[in-house]
Amino acid sequence: MAKIGILGAGFGGLEAANILIKDLKLPHEIYLFDKRREFYMGLSKLWVLVGKKSKDEIVHDLSGLKKKGIFLVHEEIVKIDAQNKRVYTLNDEYVFDYLIIALGAALTPEQISGFNNGFNLYDLEQVIKLNERIENFEKGKIAVIICSMPFKCPPAPYEAAFMLDDFFRERAVRQNIKMAIFTAEPQPIPVAGKENGEIVKEMLAKKKIDYFPSYKVKEFKQGKVFFDNGQDILADIVIAVPPHRVPKVLVQSGLAQENSWVEVNSENLQTKFENVFAVGDCTTIKLANGMALPKAGIFAEAEAQIVAKNIIAKIKGGKTEIFKGEGACFVEVGDGKATQTDGKFFEKPNPVVNLTEANEENYEKKIDFERSRILRWF
Known part of the structure; x- marks a missing residue:
């Protein structure tokens, strides 16, 4: 039996939880922590901004994940003992075999x-x-x-x-x-x-x-x-x-330095602690040109896929995979059009990024991007 803790129910946490629960049924246990009880995509806020959607149309209740067999913990994480893979909330303590840190970036206005x-x-x-x-x-x-x-x-x-x-x-x-x-x-x-x-x-x-x-x-x-x-x-x-800043609990737990981010292996997303992984906006991956991989949901999702699949491979046996630093996103520009940005960010000496012309097809792809994730996760 393996017990896996996922900290944060954003792009990375939701993707990891869904992949893991699909392949690792009981007696394996998947725990997902988030003090929030709802999720919405950042990109959806902009539709609310211009009146294309309402709050109710973009906000999704996390409680539905329980039906899949995922254990939900809606408490604030106050301490992480990464060495021993222990997670402390205000009211309880949890011990895991694997940890996935997906706490995102803290907004500090x-x-x-x-x-x-x-x-x-x-x-x-x-x-x-x-x-x-x-x-x-x-x-x-x-x-x-x-x-x-x-x-x-x-x-x-x-x-x-x-x-x-x-x-x-x-x-x-x-x-x-x-x-x-x-x-x-x-x-x-x-x-x-x-x-x-x-x-x-x-x-x-x-x-x-x-x-x-x-x-x-x-x-x-x-x-x-x-x-x-x-x-x-x-x-x-x-x-x-x-x-934006790294969440304080990650600094206090030794996973990140003050005014920095969680450093991970760029191929498997493992931190300096064995079987403790970090994905998404709370991390930093330095590119060949000295810049950092962008903080974006598409990368949190792709990183979570690698981590989840590799944990499954460790538990059940099988080949591991590596994160390639590739991703695409859509930028809505008005008139029912959007551009698409495709990037291979691990290329040397600089990332290879292509920005397409705005068109209606990319706008439809953006809509489908949100819809397909919501259907998959919930």
Whole structure:
């Protein structure tokens, strides 16, 4: 009998749990920890932003996983003894044969003074309020702010800007609204390469969305944003991506260093502790060019597949597999179209990333991406 603990019910945790429970029935035990009782995809928030979907349409109850035989623990994890594979919650203690850390990245808006004067793009409740704000917005300035790097789903703030542009064009008020992106990045999505960065900048320019790279936020005030370079701007609506940090419990447990991320073997995702693996946004994998693998659900999912299959191989016998650093995502640009980004991020000396032209087929693929995962996981 093997007992496997999965910490976090995001892309990585849900994928791992479903693969494991399919192949490892009782007496093997699969535990999935998450203090939340619901799951929603980050990409779905943007549909809520522009009124294409409601909260109820994108939020899914985790309790359904119990029917598959997965043990759910809805408690906060307060300590991890990785050496002995022990997990402590507020009320209990668990011991495992294998651990999969999939706790994601913690959002830390409190690091920026006055952050609550803007809307948090990565918080569903804030996005709902933002949707209410833009419904009757007909004139003024909107600023999309990327506070720091790294942040999960690198295309998301650009996608939000494109979708807002489309939203206001449909209402025939776009000509009265000025839009701009201010980012701590030196270019859009640096890991995708300079050429793709230029393509994104051209897309922004065509839609008359101003772009300001290397702008690091210092402070938010009501209707005003201050940057480290001494510049400041006025905006009627501020939409911000908050700073991201590794969850504190992973630092306290020795799995990560302060101001860093969990380091893993790039091929099998094992941490420095035997049979303790980490996947997704809480990890860091350095690429050949010195950059890091992007924090994105598609990679959390792919990493979880490798970890789960390899654990099954260890238990039942069989060949192990390696993570290849490949993935694709979709960026909605309005008019019912999306681009597709395909990347081979372990290539040397630089990742090979292709950005396709926007079309309706990619938009349908994006919709199917969400639908297929929800059907598979729940």
